[in-house]
Amino acid sequence: MTPSSVNSNQTTDSKSNYIVLGMGCFWGAEKRMGELPGVVDVESGYAGGDHAGVGYEDILNFERALRIGRAAGRNHAEVVKVTFAPEQVSLESVLAKFWESHNPTQGDRQGNDIGSNYRSAIYYHDEDQKTLALATRDTYQQALTAAGYGQITTEILPLKNYITAEEYHQNYLKKNPDGYCGLGGIGVKYPAADHTKDTTTTSAAPSVQPLDSKDLNFDRQLVVFESENCEFCVQFKQDILDHWQADVPMIVTMNANPPTDWVLDKPLFASPTMVLFSKGKEVARYTGYNGEKEKFWQWLGFQLLTPEQQKIAFEQGTERAFTGSNLDEKRPGRFVDPITGVTLFRSQTKFNSGTGWPSFFEPAEGSVTYHKDNSGYMQRIEVRSASSGIHLGHVFNDGPPPSHKRYCINGNVLKFVPD
Template structure:
């Protein structure tokens, strides 16, 4: 073989290997997400929206997003971790440090052929409150600032344009000036693995509420995607339809598995006297006042005379904990002592002792039926007594307090203490459910 032919063959092999290697590199895995594949034609932008757990979840919902990665960016430190960022923020607020902290951010990698950058930014603006400065909801500090960190002039230009467009929409809705910083990306650091896909891996996490319910002004490029992916727009609840004296409002959000669980566990079985209503709008009912902004869903807020008096944030199946919270809003101090401290009223002093009308005795918080009046009898002990409860309405617990061995009974729906059961009742059960009358509510037939 001629020398020139050999050299040409070697050159072809080198070019082929180089091209193959380049192709391999353009379809690579994200080091923080080993199973995620980034397309050769992908683009990315880094966004700060407060806590990156909710930001990652919201941005990953967009069709065309290939990866949403939690991280830190925009600070002076080239290296940082979660504790570093928090500790530096504490020192800044105490005046013991100077400089610029990182913000919690999400790096959004997307396919421009499926999703435009303007659509990404529209989702960004709609998914948080960009007017709050160094905070987002209850998360306060410069590490929770709203931010867009771009990597070229085209991204900068579009970021500024979308900011101005969204400012007009916010102003028309009565909101203040946008505080979002728009700067070149610097010192981006991938967050620790346990922060990645946090709301998927942690069942006690919270869903982000999705901004201030002001839609990004649709353009020809965003109409289709915005209609399909933006937060559901609803009008604030009309307070005329609510109970002014006291009203429970459940603030929910789209695609929130914790909201669905709360509905399944609590709302689908609601029998409480407390009026309740749900809404997808994070704003209070018209002319009513929230004590502070909402930052997670579901959030249950109790209003009295149009003012927030208590709230319960988040839910992950802790039914008794929620009912205890509501019980502290509904019960008198005497009832609270019985319900939550295993207290006992003095004999012959409680209510419902002489109640003989046909009806039912219910849990004062949940409204669940506990006993029927036809099972009530006069035991002479000074407490309302029953031969049996409604099936499945109570639970039994060993009680060795006061140097005695007794069986405590609690409400199955709320977990509150009711009294004790003894084996000295009349037939046919020979049981005596000795119940505190003040913790029962009677509902006549």
């Protein structure tokens, strides 16, 4: 679709109204505002600049020229035109969702996106909208100040030069589930937000406070940053968090700020985001999730395993015979995946095969998967961990009864947990 300008006095119909809002990248803004009951349409676009009839690449190029002093004037902001039914949701509730869904204190940026085209903005088309925009700004500022945040930088101006964005930007996150999606704010609720007309106004909801670092593990702590109405967060919980047995302490927060006195390398921009902290500083992060469990566990594995373990786990390596750990381990207990902590083998199934690698005649139920391996001019059956996907070893048909199987496993990718 070719970008098209619309008149700033445009209305939709007698039963609907609209307002234009800038919250950083319009992909996430479109998704967030579309979640509000009573919103009937959200359209990505550009507004607030000096030029009409431009497109996405023109705006990016103009911003680059502004930053190096080769252009003058005002660039457009990425915005969303939010059309809503006043009988179902008030304009105040629409603006409350706007304030809660991004960080309005960052000036010409939002998260990792930097530039005046990512500024926070409210573009109104009548005096009633202007009055309410200013009033909600002052109300939200009080909540932000109480939570320790700075001044709101959102510009509130009459709508001018609105341009509908290209078709590929519309409903972008529905078309591209792995795309950029804003975290959904900084965890500070708009006081007394009445999100639907048929809902009784309630007292201010408590804000989501940053995690207290005193309650966390200073040496190594995994923090999962989530957001409201985040389907990928729900999937991550179902796939990973609900089965968490790893040694790394893990905690979930709805606040996009680091724990008190701890440091993030850069702002968060998608949810969920998993950040590994050590000694109060970020050492690694995994941004976003779309059901790729093995990819997540591999990321964590590279933070937890030694180079030797990584070579076995992720490159199908093999330790030299009689050199690996757990070869002579005979205590009652279980051998677990070194990343996920899930039980792979129990000590009562271990036997001395004389091969130089820990050997078992039976794995824990459902703990391993099997894969054809034709490497090295041999035909073998590879054994991997079902929970993390890491390479463990191979299985042969020369074991003792009752299974007559020999699971020949690299000891360095087993962790022993005594009973």
